[in-house]
Amino acid sequence: MASALPDSLPEVASHFPDRPQFSGFMKPGRVEGEVANLEVLGKIPEEIDGTFYRVMPDPQFPPFIQDDPWFNGDGNISAFRVKDGRVSFKQRYVRTEKFTRERDAQRALLGKYRNKFTDAVEFKVRTTANTNVVHFNGKLLALKEDAPPYALDPETLETIGLHTFDGQLPSMTFTAHPKFDPETGEMICFGYEAKGDGTPDICYYRIAADGTFLETVWLVSPVVAMIHDFAVTENWVVFPLMPQVCDIERMKAGGEHWQWSPETPFYIGVLPRVGAKPSDIKFFKYPNCFPSHTSNAYEDASGNIVFDLGLSEKNVFFWWPDAQGNAPAPESLHSQLTRFTIDPRATDLELGAAHVQALDTNNSEFYRVDDRFATKSYRHVYFDLMRPELGTDFPAIGPVLGGGYPLYNSLGHLDLETGKTDVYFPGRTHMVQEPVFIPRRGSKVEGDGYLLALVNNYASLTSELHLLDTKDFTKALAVISLPLKLRAGLHGNWVDAV
Ligand SMILES: [Fe+2]
Numbered sequence: 001m002a003s004a005l006p007d008s009l010p011e012v013a014s015h016f017p018d019r020p021q022f023s024g025f026m027k028p029g030r031v032e033g034e035v036a037n038l039e040v041l042g043k044i045p046e047e048i049d050g051t052f053y054r055v056m057p058d059p060q061f062p063p064f065i066q067d068d069p070w071f072n073g074d075g076n077i078s079a080f081r082v083k084d085g086r087v088s089f090k091q092r093y094v095r096t097e098k099f100t101r102e103r104d105a106q107r108a109l110l111g112k113y114r115n116k117f118t119d120a121v122e123f124k125v126r127t128t129a130n131t132n133v134v135h136f137n138g139k140l141l142a143l144k145e146d147a148p149p150y151a152l153d154p155e156t157l158e159t160i161g162l163h164t165f166d167g168q169l170p171s172m173t174f175t176a177h178p179k180f181d182p183e184t185g186e187m188i189c190f191g192y193e194a195k196g197d198g199t200p201d202i203c204y205y206r207i208a209a210d211g212t213f214l215e216t217v218w219l220v221s222p223v224v225a226m227i228h229d230f231a232v233t234e235n236w237v238v239f240p241l242m243p244q245v246c247d248i249e250r251m252k253a254g255g256e257h258w259q260w261s262p263e264t265p266f267y268i269g270v271l272p273r274v275g276a277k278p279s280d281i282k283f284f285k286y287p288n289c290f291p292s293h294t295s296n297a298y299e300d301a302s303g304n305i306v307f308d309l310g311l312s313e314k315n316v317f318f319w320w321p322d323a324q325g326n327a328p329a330p331e332s333l334h335s336q337l338t339r340f341t342i343d344p345r346a347t348d349l350e351l352g353a354a355h356v357q358a359l360d361t362n363n364s365e366f367y368r369v370d371d372r373f374a375t376k377s378y379r380h381v382y383f384d385l386m387r388p389e390l391g392t393d394f395p396a397i398g399p400v401l402g403g404g405y406p407l408y409n410s411l412g413h414l415d416l417e418t419g420k421t422d423v424y425f426p427g428r429t430h431m432v433q434e435p436v437f438i439p440r441r442g443s444k445v446e447g448d449g450y451l452l453a454l455v456n457n458y459a460s461l462t463s464e465l466h467l468l469d470t471k472d473f474t475k476a477l478a479v480i481s482l483p484l485k486l487r488a489g490l491h492g493n494w495v496d497a498v
Pocket of ligand 1: 131176177228229293490491
């Protein structure tokens with residue numbers, strides 16, 4: 001039954017704000033449904049049998065916060081089932097508490113991104129479950145780092161409910177970027193602000209493939225910072241702390257959860273993966289910068305941690321500026337794939353130029369690997385790239401782009417052994433979303449398989465899936481067309497049919 005609403009609620013408009021994040025291709029789609037037999041140009045290999053799941057923030061109602069960021073939209077899950085050379089599409093919102101109560105009220109009730117003090121009503125759990133979707137122990141888990149997961153049925157996408165692993169989950173939060181051990185299927189996780197908003201507590205935990213909690217370690221962070229992604233090796237876990245910091249008093253005054261902190265270093269927490277005590281955590285320090293997504297991590301022959309991630313000198317989350325309101329112009333942002341080499345036994349915790357190496361100097365993001373090589377020495381990394389010289393028709397797409405500025409116009413494949421990057425350019429009026437890697441059936445060779453990515457077509461204002469064979473990376477094997485557009489999503493995963 002719907003809860004009673006307060007007598008006075010913040011006013012909402014009957015349309016989305018006239019802002020870049022709600023305009024053009026970024027206009028919320030708000031579609032649930034199914035389309036069988038999507039159009040296929042080219043040929044999908046018959047051996048590909050599985051489902052590509054991804055999630056996008058897609059607000060069901062206009063917000064009462066005018067400059068509400070893209071990250072605050074309701075999680076809408078897309079599933080592309082690939083079988084016998086055909087693709088069918090299904091999409092369904094996660095029935096979070098927020099989604100359900102707003103649908104009952106027929107209006108937005110949630111306030112600012114991760115600020116409960118600005119809500120129109122009190123929520124028990126205010127997550128939007130909009131950041132990642134992973135398959136674990138027979139369920140899909142829709143994730144956002146501010147709450148436990150929501151569990152979904154992998155076939156129907158129906159929401160089962162908030163998932164606390166039968167009450168085993170000790171943390172109030174759960175990362176949107178859990179890692180999986182390719183041998184055991186163990187899920188390695190953490191939550192930050194794990195005892196509630198503004199708390200410095202990090203809760204590290206490992207979950208066996210059958211859902212049993214194996215270990216929990218409580219840690220204290222030197223600063224209440226966003227820890228969006230992390231990395232795992234055979235023996236270590238690595239926590240990159242983004243210098244976006246939280247202040248509960250600012251939140252109580254109606255301000256933002258996050259504020260860029262130019263004086264805060266880039267802390268990298270390093271903890272033994274198994275059997276750690278809270279005091280075992282070491283926080284290494286590197287000069288202030290912005291860590292984005294992880295590619296992979298492993299240990300080299302001398303026991304050093306090799307940690308690969310995107311790194312930008314400037315605040316990529318420019319919509320959360322510093323205390324003086326300073327933020328970089330979005331078109332000036334440049335994130336490049338960077339390798340840190342860290343000795344976890346070191347007593348000197350200062351990191352400098354000697355510890356870092358640029359692996360690819362292009363502007364890139366959303367790094368993916370052959371997940372069978374996660375946590376291990378690896379050779380192949382795939383990612384989104386922005387290379388304006390490839391021929392994107394910026395004047396043509398500008399009026400319908402939405403979002404304010406163009407993100408990534410191509411897919412890259414870096415061979416870490418040769419240092420060579422291959423590029424796939426999907427078209428002059430196209431932009432790409434995050435790719436996923438699909439292993440070729442029967443092959444155990446790293447990187448032998450396919451890459452699949454959702455592509456925005458601004459000429460037709462529809463979405464497409466582009467499928468590449470990694471042996472011939474510069475051409476698409478097949479382009480699969482949707483009769484609708486899917487605005488920018490965050491993350492997704494490929495799940496092979498059993
Ligand atoms: Fe992410």
